[in-house]
Amino acid sequence: MKDTKLSRTLLQGLTNVAAHIPDSMFLSMVKPQVDLIQYPDARDFINLLLLNFKRQYKRLAPAVKKRFVENLFGNAMLFASEKIHAFTDTYGFIPPSLTVISPTFRCNLKCYGCYSANYAQDDVLDFNTIDRILTEGKQYGMYFAVITGGEPFIRRDMMKIFEKHNDMIFQVYTNGVYIERDNLAKDIVNLGNIIPCFSVEGFEEQTDARRGKGVFQTVMALMDELNSLGGLYGFSATATKENNELIVSDEFVDFFEQKECFVGWYFNYMPIGRSPAIDLMPTPQQRHFRGERIRSLRKTRQLPIVDFWMDGTVAGSQGHACLAGGRGYFHVTASGHVDPCVFVQYHTDSIMDKKVIDILRSPLFTMIRKRQEEYTNLLRPCMVIDRPQVLRDVVASTGAVPSQGGGWETVTTLGPRLDDYAREYEKIATPLWDNEYKGPKETGTEHHIGNGTAGDYINMFGDKVKKKMLHT
Ligand code: SF4
Numbered sequence: 404m405k406d407t408k409l410s411r412t413l414l415q416g417l418t419n420v421a422a423h424i425p426d427s428m429f430l431s432m433v434k435p436q437v438d439l440i441q442y443p444d445a446r447d448f449i450n451l452l453l454l455n456f457k458r459q460y461k462r463l464a465p466a467v468k469k470r471f472v473e474n475l476f477g478n479a480m481l482f483a484s485e486k487i488h489a490f491t492d493t494y495g496f497i498p499p500s501l502t503v504i505s506p507t508f509r510c511n512l513k514c515y516g517c518y519s520a521n522y523a524q525d526d527v528l529d530f531n532t533i534d535r536i537l538t539e540g541k542q543y544g545m546y547f548a549v550i551t552g553g554e555p556f557i558r559r560d561m562m563k564i565f566e567k568h569n570d571m572i573f574q575v576y577t578n579g580v581y582i583e584r585d586n587l588a589k590d591i592v593n594l595g596n597i598i599p600c601f602s603v604e605g606f607e608e609q610t611d612a613r614r615g616k617g618v619f620q621t622v623m624a625l626m627d628e629l630n631s632l633g634g635l636y637g638f639s640a641t642a643t644k645e646n647n648e649l650i651v652s653d654e655f656v657d658f659f660e661q662k663e664c665f666v667g668w669y670f671n672y673m674p675i676g677r678s679p680a681i682d683l684m685p686t687p688q689q690r691h692f693r694g695e696r697i698r699s700l701r702k703t704r705q706l707p708i709v710d711f712w713m714d715g716t717v718a719g720s721q722g723h724a725c726l727a728g729g730r731g732y733f734h735v736t737a738s739g740h741v742d743p744c745v746f747v748q749y750h751t752d753s754i755m756d757k758k759v760i761d762i763l764r765s766p767l768f769t770m771i772r773k774r775q776e777e778y779t780n781l782l783r784p785c786m787v788i789d790r791p792q793v794l795r796d797v798v799a800s801t802g803a804v805p806s807q808g809g810g811w812e813t814v815t816t817l818g819p820r821l822d823d824y825a826r827e828y829e830k831i832a833t834p835l836w837d838n839e840y841k842g843p844k845e846t847g848t849e850h851h852i853g854n855g856t857a858g859d860y861i862n863m864f865g866d867k868v869k870k871k872m873l874h875t
Pocket residue numbers: 711712724725726727744745746747784785786787
């Protein structure tokens with residue numbers, strides 16, 4: 404669809420109407436588009452996300468309504484098509500749909516097992532460089548950015564970045580403490596293009612045990628404040644061996660649904676960063692349990708929840724579960740290094756002396772995208788914990804070096820245990836994939852209606868040509 408004043412007015416008008424019709428009528432209206440997504444669990448997620456936005460719409464502040472509709476539905480999903488096609492025609496691959504930037508690795512907390520604690524604490528990534536990365540990304544149709552760290556709100560100039568790029572949507576992972584300290588909730592809602600996702604480890608006991616006393620109550624107060632101001636916000640929870648079951652319990656999900664979260668993100672603890680500990684990872688059996696619980700909770704709850712590892716069919720991109728290497732995203736660190744993924748902390752290039760496109764075409768990124776073609780099971784997506792040999796191959800043959808201090812462990816000392824872990828999980832994931840995903844797809848049942856993952860939906864809305872380009 405062309406980006407014109409009329410199409411923007413139409414989009415806003417249609418959203419206003421959609422917010423007031425019954426859910427069932429709304430779902431039947433969006434069904435033709437949702438059916439373009441291949442997997443039923445991914446369709447469940449998108450339906451939940453759209454319905455949750457629809458339900459919350461009435462309480463949202465005018466700026467949030469305007470920015471969310473124009474920037475996400477408009478710029479990222481509808482109007483980006485031309486830029487995506489131009490990029491694909493020129494470079495021979497589809498551009499990523501989002502940028503992840505860590506503007507700082509400084510943090511007010513000292514959480515055990517933090518994945519980023521060994522990064523250098525100096526912020527090489529200045530305002531102008533962040534501005535350039537986002538500007539370059541938009542040329543390729545990337546209107547969605549994830550900001551992480553460190554604690555992003557330590558950087559006072561980040562609000563200026565969000566303001567300057569008011570045609571984008573920013574999802575910001577935060578512990579919340581600096582939002583409270585600097586009274587930023589009102590500014591966040593007034594800008595309208597920021598979705599803070601607050602990190603929790605469970606309830607108060609588990610969150611404060613890892614993050615420090617009082618952090619959970621700070622997050623609760625901020626959620627309440629953002630809610631009363633008309634903002635959108637979510638939670639993010641990292642699963643470890645200790646909290647894996649708790650964070651997918653009915654009590655936990657119901658609690659954050661009642662808090663009116665817009666979205667809930669789950670991450671698997673990864674043996675990287677500060678004191679990497681494979682023993683802290685959920686076991687393969689626990690990981691499987693979490694995935695099954697999340698799929699089943701999506702059938703019975705209103706809160707859209709998604710797991711970065713267990714939901715390759717949902718969070719993936721271009722028909723692949725792994726987003727690394729520019730398939731779905733890339734990660735620019737505060738030091739300027741560009742990692743293929745937040746959790747694959749090896750680099751060959753710095754954004755300080757290269758453009759985004761040069762890095763997307765680098766041997767490191769190209770090889771990662773090539774190797775992803777081998778992963779036919781979207782339940783085993785990860786080159787760190789599911790396919791550690793791929794990571795070793797990629798690092799060895801491209802000369803990539805660690806982006807964090809130390810940092811070689813995933814390709815050296817931890818290698819044998821990661822191999823064991825991957826083999827154990829493969830025993831669970833292979834039959835599950837063959838019986839519940841691959842089989843139905845091949846026999847042409849309703850499991851295989853469209854193409855691609857829910858992640859593709861971000862650029863696919865109204866774009867049938869893109870659908871044809873997807874690998875499945
Ligand atoms: S490397 Fe692992 S963590 Fe990174 S995008 Fe791929 S699957 Fe996800």
